[in-house]
Amino acid sequence: MGTPAAADLLLVCGVPAPEDGEWLDGIEWSMPEPALRIVAGESGRIAGALDMARRDLIDRTVTWHRADVADEPGAHEHGDHEGHGEGHHHDTHHDSSPPEASDDQGDQGPNRHRMDHGHGDHAAHSGHEGHEHHQPADHGPHKDHMDHAGHDGHMGHMGHMGHEMHTMGQVAGLPMAERGDDRDELRLDQLHVPIGPALSDWPAGLILRLTLQGDVVQDVAVDHLRVPSVHRLPFWDEPWLRAAQGEKVTRDRAARRRCAAHLDSAGRLLAVVGWDDVAARCRRLRDEVLSGAPREGVDDDLRRTVRRVGRSRPLRWSIAGLGELSADRARAVGVTGPALAADGDAYNRLLMWMSEVERGLDGLDDARPLAPDDRTGPRGRLDGPRPPSQALLDVLPELLTGAEFACARIIVASLDPDLDELALASVSGAAHA
Structure with a gap:
């Protein structure tokens, strides 16, 4: 699903931390009604949670339709009241209503749910209708028409970019632009747009707060969700860190x-x-390599994929010149690994990844021990003063500033920082083993 505006189900895998509630709420509010949020706290419960969510969505869709009919002129004359409140056939408790929600708003129509299937309960967001900018009183159970209209326009586009917009003011819930000097010393509109922390094909947990003038990025602030300080090694760096220990x-x-x-x-x-x-082929090959497929089983397919990427002129034309990072500049800001070796733009970094994949085939099925002093993970040196992905995050603002907004995601994806690496400093013996 490309954006929340195209989704009707938000699945949260694992139990979210209390501080994650704000951005999860923001993603849910970007989804059109009827929408459902479920929390699957344990991997073994995901299938059951999805089955229950499917049944709930069907019930809520029927309820939503009946609520629409009930709001039509003359509908109440026929006594069609039974549609309200159906679909809540599971036990519920109201554990996440906002403080301003009041009891007399609970029967305005179907409510959003949060079903915690990791612990076997069903939690309903009954208080969401209390937010005036989402649920005007004269719309009954419907969301604001501006919300629906935005799915194909400005609000729909901004809805998948983040969970909040910090602007000078709002009119009917829509953000208003500010004025600021651009690079030509002209006073142009500025819009502050956060991207992240949860998008498809986006580094999980990363938040970019962009200042836009037109379609040009004028300023960038890099932020991210809290990285859990658990004593586990980052998945992609695990072999080298274990060998170092x-x-x-x-x-x-x-x-x-x-x-x-x-x-x-x-x-x-x-x-x-x-x-x-x-992209789908790369992911299939990724899974086959991780599952232990023999070299003979993936060699030909991998090499064909590498050749296809390297020979495509349309692909080169579409991303060449974006996010230019010379080797000298990369070295100066502490970037290591493929981003340093690529010595170029987003296209060069893609080719470097594919080249390392092809070169790595020689190491498959090699039973010899990994050298303990080999500290070079997929994104760079693991024994430096800071994790490799921290350096990638630090260089992002200068690569994005001046770029067109449509190119921002391409530049981020060409660096692909892994936020799990930011916890390296708290892993005993990991960073300097």
Whole structure:
């Protein structure tokens, strides 16, 4: 699903932290009614949670339709009141109503749900109708018409970009632009737009707060959700960090993790560019490599994919020149790994990933131990003063400033920072093992 405006179900895997509630609410409010949010706290409960969500959505769709009919002129003359409140056939409790919601608003129409299937309960967001900018009193159970109109216009586009917009003011819930000097010293409208933290083909947890004038990015502030300080190693860096701590790790395991990481990054960039078929192939190969498929089973397919990406002129034309990062500049800001070796733009970084994937085939099925002093993970050196992805985040503002808004996601995807790496400093012996 490309945007929340095209979705009707928000699935949260794992139990969210209390501070995650704000941005989860923002994503849910970007979804058109009827919409459902479910929390699957344990992996074994996901299938059951999805089945229950499907039944609930069907019930809510019927209820929503009946509520529409009930609001039509003359509908109440026929006594059609039974549609309101149906679909809540599960036990519910109101555990996340905002403070301003009042009891007399609960029967305005069907309410949004949050179903916590990780613990076997159903929680309803009965208080959401209390937000005036989402639920005007004269619209009954419907959302504001501006909300619906925005799915094909400005609000729909902004809805998938983030969960809040900080502007000088709002009219009917729509953000108003400010004025500011552009690079030509002209006074033009400025719009502050956050992107993230949850988008398809986007680094999970990353938030960019952009200042736009027209379609040009004038300023960038990099933010992210809190990285849990749990004592676990980042998935993509795990083989090298374990070897650095003295564990026996085979070269095959490290080679597979590196190839899979680059295929994952390439698939994300190709999906953003619109090469969905090749992106899907990269992800399939990523899964096969991680699952332990023998080299003979993936060799030909991998090489064909690498050649297809490298020979495509339309692909090169679409991303060449975006996010130019020279090797000298990368080295100066502490960037290591493929982004440093690429010595160029988004297209060069994509080719570097594919080249390393092809080169990594030689390490598959190699049972020799990984050298303990090999500290080069998929995104760079793991024994430096800061995690590799921190350097990628630090260089993002200068690469995005001056770029067109439509190119911002391509530049981010071409760097593909892994926010899990930001917890390296809190992992005992990981960063400087």
